[in-house]
Amino acid sequence: MTTSLDDIARSLQGYDPQALKMDDANAFIARLVAPVQGVETRTLRQCAGRVLAQDVVSPISVPAHDNSAMDGFAFNGALLQPGQPLALRNVGTALAGKAWVGTVAAGECLKVMTGAILPSGLDTVVPQEFTRQEGDVVHIPADILKAGDNRRLRGEDLQQGGVALSKGELLTPAALGLAASLGLQSLQVVRRLRVAYLSTGDEVLSVGEPLREGAVFDSNRYTVTSLLDRLGCEVIELGVVRDEPAALEAAFRSAAAQADVILSSGGVSVGEADFTKGMMAKLGDVAFWRIAMRPGRPFAVGRIGNTVLFGMPGNPVAVMVTFLTLIRPALLQMMGARPRPLPLLQAHSEQPLRKKAGRTEYQRGIVSSGPDGRLQVRTTGNQGSGVLSSMVQANGLIVLHHAQGHVAAGDGVDVMMFDGVI
Ligand SMILES: Nc1nc2c(c(=O)[nH]1)N[C@H]1C(S)=C(S)[C@@H](COP(=O)(O)OP(=O)(O)OC[C@H]3O[C@@H](n4cnc5c(N)ncnc54)[C@H](O)[C@@H]3O)O[C@H]1N2
Numbered sequence: 250m251t252t253s254l255d256d257i258a259r260s261l262q263g264y265d266p267q268a269l270k271m272d273d274a275n276a277f278i279a280r281l282v283a284p285v286q287g288v289e290t291r292t293l294r295q296c297a298g299r300v301l302a303q304d305v306v307s308p309i310s311v312p313a314h315d316n317s318a319m320d321g322f323a324f325n326g327a328l329l330q331p332g333q334p335l336a337l338r339n340v341g342t343a344l345a346g347k348a349w350v351g352t353v354a355a356g357e358c359l360k361v362m363t364g365a366i367l368p369s370g371l372d373t374v375v376p377q378e379f380t381r382q383e384g385d386v387v388h389i390p391a392d393i394l395k396a397g398d399n400r401r402l403r404g405e406d407l408q409q410g411g412v413a414l415s416k417g418e419l420l421t422p423a424a425l426g427l428a429a430s431l432g433l434q435s436l437q438v439v440r441r442l443r444v445a446y447l448s449t450g451d452e453v454l455s456v457g458e459p460l461r462e463g464a465v466f467d468s469n470r471y472t473v474t475s476l477l478d479r480l481g482c483e484v485i486e487l488g489v490v491r492d493e494p495a496a497l498e499a500a501f502r503s504a505a506a507q508a509d510v511i512l513s514s515g516g517v518s519v520g521e522a523d524f525t526k527g528m529m530a531k532l533g534d535v536a537f538w539r540i541a542m543r544p545g546r547p548f549a550v551g552r553i554g555n556t557v558l559f560g561m562p563g564n565p566v567a568v569m570v571t572f573l574t575l576i577r578p579a580l581l582q583m584m585g586a587r588p589r590p591l592p593l594l595q596a597h598s599e600q601p602l603r604k605k606a607g608r609t610e611y612q613r614g615i616v617s618s619g620p621d622g623r624l625q626v627r628t629t630g631n632q633g634s635g636v637l638s639s640m641v642q643a644n645g646l647i648v649l650h651h652a653q654g655h656v657a658a659g660d661g662v663d664v665m666m667f668d669g670v671i
């Protein structure tokens with residue numbers, strides 16, 4: 250049973266679709282969406298960016314044995330005494346990957362390579378360059394080591410039987426390396442989320458079409474589809490749809506039949522040619538919001554059949570900002586991933602910032618390290634929601650919170666970093 254938009258609205262205190270706070274918008278969306286069903290097995294090479302569908306329990310300990318972290322000489326650390334150098338007889342060499350056979354008696358040591366198994370009783374390794382060798386005697390200076398140094402303990406990375414990776418983990422390069430260190434060849438992952446994207450508007454041209462007066466090229470298609478690629482979604486591109494009811498209806502129906510999520514841009518404000526809103530309302534259970542945010546105020550949210558719909562405004566910066574702040578968390582939730590909020594840093598504003606209280610503003614910011622080593626941030630200049638070059642220059646969004654007012658130069662502000670995400 251899916252919850253209707255009305256039910257969600259009733260469950261939210263202070264829900265006002267004409268002046269919705271960001272927190273309430275996100276809470277609404279979190280209730281609207283649910284993780285998709287469907288698990289598949291994929292080889293490690295195919296798993297980058299996918300979401301793990303079940304816990305991975307370690308079949309082995311990593312490392313499997315106590316071993317040396319250095320090329321050097323292993324010995325019993327109990328021999329170390331403050332102020333006393335050591336002279337130990339080397340009785341052999343242990344290479345990585347092969348157990349050394351033999352015994353090391355009191356007063357003896359074993360030459361070991363990095364990764365070599367430490368025979369029992371040898372718990373300390375002196376790096377080779379700290380020693381002096383005379384024949385088979387190894388001299389170790391006083392006070393350079395303590396017992397246990399340069400030893401890697403069995404299971405210090407992963408314990409056999411422990412959970413190495415948890416369900417919901419987004420499979421990063423590090424997570425895939427970890428799975429490989431357990432000898433796993435494949436993983437169970439959540440099926441990819443299918444996301445359809447369409448741009449709307451008579452003035453919007455696909456790249457390749459000749460430019461004509463008053464028209465703009467469809468930049469939103471490229472920002473949105475590449476944001477989706479980075480999230481590991483399967484993207485269904487439905488091109489540019491004219492402000493014409495039959496074309497809009499066909500596009501939305503086709504999107505709803507194929508996708509878990511439909512994203513559109515344009516046509517959600519109050520303009521006369523905004524047929525998009527009417528068509529969304531005809532085909533689905535859709536709410537039209539005015540969010541207390543800038544940019545990105547008009548926004549549509551709802552369902553067409555079982556497919557979730559997010560109708561972004563047309564302005565290119567508003568598209569990226571609503572994607573990062575409202576849509577990205579929802580897509581991660583639908584992908585079965587644990588929340589991965591973009592990191593918020595505190596930086597000192599290099600300039601005064603004008604801000605209207607009663608809405609959340611996202612200004613494009615460039616964070617850098619100041620002369621005193623502290624983080625500082627300046628804006629990219631023109632903050633118009635059509636100025637896409639501001640998003641190219643920025644490495645984060647300065648978040649001016651709902652209740653916050655003007656910012657003085659030097660004040661601390663939050664910055665939502667998006668390097669590597671967009
Ligand atoms: N009277 C009001 N006018 C507007 C309001 C309002 O509240 N009252 N809100 C403004 C805000 S904020 C935004 S954002 C826009 C959103 O309007 P729409 O969603 O209807 O978007 P469009 O009018 O279709 O387009 C806006 C703008 O973006 C350009 N655009 C559209 N699609 C693309 C694309 N795929 N690639 C590049 N650029 C695109 C389009 O040409 C327009 O310039 O409404 C304000 N007005």
Ligand code: MOO
Pocket residue numbers: 542543544545546547562564566567634
């Ligand atoms: O959503 Mo609009 O972009 O605030 O100008």
